[in-house]
Amino acid sequence: MDVLFNNLDLFGPFFLRTIELFVLSAVGSLVWGTVLAMLRVSPVPVFRAVGTAYVTIARNTPLTLVFAFFVFAYPLLDIVKLDYFPAAVTALTVYTSAFICEVVRSGINTVPVGQAEAGRALGLTFGQILGQVVLPQALRSVVPPLISTLIALLKNTTIAAGFSVAEAGAIRSYLSERGENQLVGLLWVALGFIILVAVLSFVQRSLEKRWSVAR
Amino acid sequence: MRIRTLAVGVLVGGLTLTTLTACGKEGTPSTPGAGDQGGSSAAALPSYPVATGVDLAGSPVFAKMKSAGALTVGAKDDQPGLGQKDPTTGKFGGFDIEIAKLVSAGLGFDPEKITFRTVDSGAREQTIANGDVNYYVGTYSITDKRKALVSFAGPYFVAGQDLLVRKDDSSITGKDTLKGKKVCSVTGSTPIQKVRSENLTEPGNIVEFQKYSQCVEKLLSKDVDAVTTDDAILKGYASQDPDNLKVVGQTFSTEKYGIGLNKDDKVLRDKVNEILQKALDDGTWQKIYDATLGKSGSAAKKPTLEKY
Numbered sequence: 001m002d003v004l005f006n007n008l009d010l011f012g013p014f015f016l017r018t019i020e021l022f023v024l025s026a027v028g029s030l031v032w033g034t035v036l037a038m039l040r041v042s043p044v045p046v047f048r049a050v051g052t053a054y055v056t057i058a059r060n061t062p063l064t065l066v067f068a069f070f071v072f073a074y075p076l077l078d079i080v081k082l083d084y085f086p087a088a089v090t091a092l093t094v095y096t097s098a099f100i101c102e103v104v105r106s107g108i109n110t111v112p113v114g115q116a117e118a119g120r121a122l123g124l125t126f127g128q129i130l131g132q133v134v135l136p137q138a139l140r141s142v143v144p145p146l147i148s149t150l151i152a153l154l155k156n157t158t159i160a161a162g163f164s165v166a167e168a169g170a171i172r173s174y175l176s177e178r179g180e181n182q183l184v185g186l187l188w189v190a191l192g193f194i195i196l197v198a199v200l201s202f203v204q205r206s207l208e209k210r211w212s213v214a215r
Numbered sequence: 216m217r218i219r220t221l222a223v224g225v226l227v228g229g230l231t232l233t234t235l236t237a238c239g240k241e242g243t244p245s246t247p248g249a250g251d252q253g254g255s256s257a258a259a260l261p262s263y264p265v266a267t268g269v270d271l272a273g274s275p276v277f278a279k280m281k282s283a284g285a286l287t288v289g290a291k292d293d294q295p296g297l298g299q300k301d302p303t304t305g306k307f308g309g310f311d312i313e314i315a316k317l318v319s320a321g322l323g324f325d326p327e328k329i330t331f332r333t334v335d336s337g338a339r340e341q342t343i344a345n346g347d348v349n350y351y352v353g354t355y356s357i358t359d360k361r362k363a364l365v366s367f368a369g370p371y372f373v374a375g376q377d378l379l380v381r382k383d384d385s386s387i388t389g390k391d392t393l394k395g396k397k398v399c400s401v402t403g404s405t406p407i408q409k410v411r412s413e414n415l416t417e418p419g420n421i422v423e424f425q426k427y428s429q430c431v432e433k434l435l436s437k438d439v440d441a442v443t444t445d446d447a448i449l450k451g452y453a454s455q456d457p458d459n460l461k462v463v464g465q466t467f468s469t470e471k472y473g474i475g476l477n478k479d480d481k482v483l484r485d486k487v488n489e490i491l492q493k494a495l496d497d498g499t500w501q502k503i504y505d506a507t508l509g510k511s512g513s514a515a516k517k518p519t520l521e522k523y
């Protein structure tokens with residue numbers, strides 16, 4: 001208990017930063033990941049190629065390298081200046097959206113072809129079929145893997161500690177220099193993450209209940 | 216047909232990955248000019264005459280060295296100018312390494328025979344207590360907490376928290392001129408916690424990375440204005456790139472670096488202290504400093520040994 005209360009100046013603001021990091025990159029990856037999934041199922045070969053190339057590169061690159069790119073290499077390109085926090089959000093979004101894309105695409109695959117054919121028979125455009133017929137059904141069927149990906153994202157935020165974002169992942173190094181018991185400190189950090197993941201699991205369960213498809 | 220497609224896919228994937236990995240490494244070069252450790256500077260280093268007829272009765276560690284006929288010395292391998300391993304030759308170099316060689320020669324062992332072993336900060340006490348290394352030289356600050364676990368000979372160097380800045384930057388002259396400047400150090404390290412708690416600069420201007428080399432890189436690219444930690448470490452970076460970097464020279468803490476020794480070996484500690492005292496008196500210490508950290512252009516004060 002002492003380790004927690006003596007260092008509340010660390011645990012409070014640092015976990016808050018973790019949550020900010022998570023929420024912003026989760027929203028970013030859900031939007032960008034869905035766009036990528038649409039690219040990957042589009043009838044235009046160039047779009048499909050772009051989507052596939054993006055997923056292959058982003059998903060095969062270790063997250064630390066993506067971070068290192070945005071923090072050390074990107075500034076040398078001299079485009080738009082990114083501070084460390086926005087750079088962390090960008091790195092997490094670039095990486096996670098590749099996984100979100102594949103989850104959404106697998107959801108699209110669960111929607112029977114007949115649905116799209118029916119839409120086409122009614123004269124709907126590709127965009128209308130995807131946005132109003134296929135995607136809503138696809139998202140319902142992938143709630144569990146989607147939340148799993150978001151949980152992974154939540155834990156991945158700790159990598160930002162090495163790239164100048166003072167979040168929960170940095171607490172351990174602070175405690176060790178303060179001479180606190182590191183094991184106890186780590187347990188408190190772990191507990192913090194368990195609570196955050198519990199919230200996500202709760203969201204998952206209620207979404208599943210509400211969206212369950214009667215088959 | 217399928218297998219061939221799969222093989223091509225794996226190959227392309229692998230290539231992409233390796234290229235990216237290479238890029239990532241290129242993006243974070245350890246230190247500019249890390250290669251010039253040996254060449255010109257090696258000439259300036261003093262040589263250490265190997266003592267003969269050394270006999271330390273009652274020193275278990277010395278008896279162990281004697282029967283092995285060689286030394287294992289613990290050191291750091293990632294601190295330029297202090298203890299750094301050359302990635303191409305695998306040889307260690309720097310101020311701490313020279314001190315280790317000096318001690319070895321004083322004990323009657325040819326410094327060429329030393330096997331350096333990299334020991335991380337967290338594992339030092341245990342490694343020394345286990346006898347895995349005969350002694351340890353690697354920016355090891357003497358503190359009361361550590362004295363309970365190991366013995367220290369020295370200090371052989373007195374360091375203090377200082378600031379590394381760009382050579383052409385005259386606006387930073389000490390810790391009180393940091394307001395509005397971006398200050399970088401290793402994540403959670405004591406120096407950066409000091410900057411935070413003493414409000415030396417605004418919280419938004421504190422930058423933390425995993426390694427000092429990354430801070431130095433950001434300093435050179437003008438993304439940060441100062442790097443802070445012990446001046447010995449900073450001088451190491453400045454000595455590698457004296458045209459672009461300088462150490463401010465206004466220390467605001469005291470860290471005494473000692474040689475870590477087995478707790479129960481007072482005989483060996485006295486002998487090592489004697490060797491260090493001699494090197495301080497006859498100018499060998501100064502020569503070592505000039506050939507390593509002294510290349511940064513900043514002077515050093517000789518330490519006073521603590522013979523406890």
